[in-house]
Amino acid sequence: MTVLRSLLAGTCALALAAGAQASDLKVGFLSTLSGGGAGLGVDIRDGFLLALGEAGADDVEVVVEDTQRKPEVAVQVADEFIQREEVDVLTGIVFSNIALAVVPSAVNQGKFYISPNAGPSQLAGRGCHENYFNVAWQNDAMHEAAGAHANDAGYESAFIMAPNYPAGQDGLTGFKRFYEGEVVSEVYTRLGQTDYAAEIAQIRASDADVAYFFLPGGMGISFLKQYADAGVDIPLIGPGFSFDQTILPAVGDAAAGVRNTSEWSPDLDTAANAAFVESFRAAYDRTPSMYAAQGYDAAQLLLSAMETADVSDADAFREALRAAEFESVRGAFRFAANQHPIQDIYVREVVERDGVWTNVVVGPSLQDHSDVYGADCDL
Amino acid sequence: MTTILFIEQVLNGLQFGVMLFLMAAGLTLVFGVMGLINLAHGALYMVGAFAAASVAAATGSFLLGLIASLAAAAMAGAIVEIVVIRRLYRRDHLDQVLATFALILIFSEGTRWLFGSFPLYLDIPEALSGPVTLPGGIDYPLYRLFIIAVGLAVAGFLFWLIARTRLGIRIRAGEADREMIAALGVDISKLYTLVFALGAALAGMAGALVGAIQSVEVGMGEPVLILAFVTIIIGGIGSIKGAFVGALLVGLIDTLGRTLLPIAFGTVMEASAATTVGSALASMLIYILMAGVLIARPQGLFGAAA
Known part of the structure; x- marks a missing residue:
């Protein structure tokens, strides 16, 4: 080491x-x-x-x-x-x-x-x-903000997807905590999965208004490239993890225009x-x-x-x-009392700026947001 | 589930299967001919993907990237065989596993050192991007059809190579009796280097083909390697035919299981529980298949009885 x-x-x-x-x-x-x-x-x-x-x-x-x-x-x-x-x-x-x-x-x-x-x-x-x-x-924040954004954008039905591990289940729970529309399908993928053809076919067949996915790191890169190539016209949203500066250059134009939620953006x-x-x-x-x-x-x-x-x-x-x-x-x-942030979460959009794929802020999603777990904290 | 969706999932399973075949073919050849367990096979897959991504980025040509992936992986394979692997043939499997595991670490950190910690960009060539409409109104990505075609072509080439060429005869002879073909005057160490480089090139090509629709990053080879091992155990170690059938079985069962099981459970239990249970069971399916094959036919579907 x-x-x-x-x-x-x-x-x-x-x-x-x-x-x-x-x-x-x-x-x-x-x-x-x-x-x-x-x-x-x-x-x-x-x-x-x-x-x-x-x-x-x-x-x-x-x-x-x-x-x-x-x-x-x-x-x-x-x-x-x-x-x-x-x-x-x-x-x-x-x-x-x-x-x-x-x-x-x-x-x-x-x-x-x-x-x-x-x-x-x-x-x-x-x-x-x-x-x-x-x-x-707190881990749920961006998912909750994405749920709120899906309401604001008028999406009435959603296909939601995350890897089958605790943070993935928490993520979808966070999304559903704020989302008021109908969840037409909830799919759990394998952690570390690299091929999403089967899930993309299900998204295409679901006819939902929007697909929400939480796939951090390489999983997100694979999914975005394959989704763009499959030519499905259902819009995507995701938490900022899936659209971060560490992965956007590897995704390229496959992520163009996708909305995602984060507490920060380079152009903030x-x-x-x-x-x-x-x-x-x-x-x-x-x-x-x-x-x-x-x-x-x-x-x-x-x-x-x-x-x-x-x-x-x-x-x-x-x-x-x-x-x-x-x-x-x-x-x-x-x-907040539990020593976790109270902060605004923004909706961002993926764009190309000066030859680099990056995010720009579209608007706020949740303001002065804090987590729901603080209620159980004795501090 | 509609028929269209089902056919689409079968195609997905097929594409996944032929990609696995490219990995498994090299692995099974190396094990069959040299009796070597090569954990570093996944590292060669990564080498192919990185070579393709950097050459494609520099030249703008996916084809050149693909050629570079073959060349780089074959070269890396030949060098590794000459420098490290050659010393391991006579050692037991534990030594081989340890040494090739060390190679995984060396390749991973070496790649990170050369290319950095961030994933690279490799895109599908313009001519192959986007979906095509198949008969029956199925929209299917052209690039995935291309992978299926390339995989089947490589499978055909390998069968021809093994069955019809002098090299193939030597490979088969090497599997059957190493001492005898050495005694017959075949340069066995050159043959081993060649077989190893061939397996490496196939892995590198798989890495490049898949890199265009996945993420080109350090450590991308290891998850595929595990599946490739499952494939050759199911198919029978040392058998190209076994690797082919095993790969298609694993690809189809895994893909169809992932979509059909949650639906099947959905008919008997509540939707969100069905998703969780179905997904969990789907990820076990191929291992259950492997266990079943090992119980019924320990040498694998097409393996020679020990």
Whole structure:
């Protein structure tokens, strides 16, 4: 396993100059950086490090390690971070199953965890914890927004589809929670399935007004290309995961014009966002994804808390995190009682801009949205 | 379910089957002739897809990409055979599995290092894109028909190669008795490299063909590899005919199971439960088939009795 240690801008030089000045805060960043799904982890990491670099945060030390998308590896990495590296804050996990394996034990050992992506319902509801902050979304948010959008667009019947695993079932449940039309068919595909000919034939035969699908990563790429090639004229909508900047270039014009829901978009009109997109492009020579934006916000949240409190005073630091006094790239952002976001979710459309396939905001779908699980949380 | 939908699903199953055949043919040849379990076969599939995607992106020609996939996978196969695999023929299967598993990791990380973590773009050529209307009013993607045609053509070519050519005679002889054909003066190590490269080229071509309608990404080969192993176990290890029949069986049963089972359960239980149970059972179907074949005919449908 490669251990990638990045001491940020000038930390080394400063430390040498000042004798033995230790970092004020140590972050353990564990994420999926190799194998399938690595693109997401890489974007979160790059966004996170970009924010720290921009702030010139030489009092933050970051230890980066790969979890290979395996819960058992992630648990080992987290133990190493906590026991050997003695980090104060952990962050970086992409996938919900890995978050569920790592987060409860980390926060119970008094560490802070800032989630830049995964938001499983367990950690938003009964399993919420005072040291767990989710700066991205609860998993259902985009599906709920898609359901609301399907109502707004006047679709009276829907064909809905997701992989047969917990997040897929949650996704369709989230869609149905807000969708008021008729669900003509609900199909579960195999996780990791690459051929959707059989499902596309069913969509064609269903005669629904719209097809809603949640297929993250490579599954979405395969489905979109095959759907476009099959010439089915039923419009698609999906959550932002299926139309993210990490996959759009591989889908090409097969996704043109498709509506999807996300809390962020590269063209979202806030000053902080314009600056973020520009500096991310300058630093990494590609358009940032939603994941990069979330990594960037996770670092901003951390930095904002460090300004008012020291991590050695856990209670004060927790209060400072809870205040969320930072300018999120997605505009208005605050935490609900369960320390998950209250935020707007937008409808986006896939377009080609300057030769790059990307998303533009069409309008809001849900405003000041928070999750339903907070009611079960005792915080 | 209407007749049209059923015919469309049969075509889908057929297309999936011939694609699996391209993978399984190489796997079964290598196992049959050299007695080698090659877990890295999926990596060669990935090599083919990446070669096709990068050449097609650079030249704008899908055909050149397809040729590049054959060449790159055959070359990668030959190099791997000469450098690594050759040392494994005399070792037991555990050593082979370990070494070829290491090759998977090396190929995956090597590809990630060369091409980055993000999936590549490979599109269907203009002339083959979009649906065509078949007799009976079925709209079916032309490209999938193209895959079926290519798969059947390759199957025909392989049968001819094995049954009618000198190389085929040597391959069959190699399966039957390695020592004897070496004693007859056939350069056995050259034959092995050739067979391995041929299998690799078929895998690479499958990767390129499928890459155009799926996602070209690191790790794309492993899920297909598992199905290819199921295919050759059902068909009988070492038999091209077995690989062909096994691949079509797996393709048809998997595709039809996925659509028919939820409908079948829907007649006896509530819709959303039927979907869940039906989908779960559908994903087990081919493994149930494999288990059934192993019980009734342990050597596979067309395998030579041990």
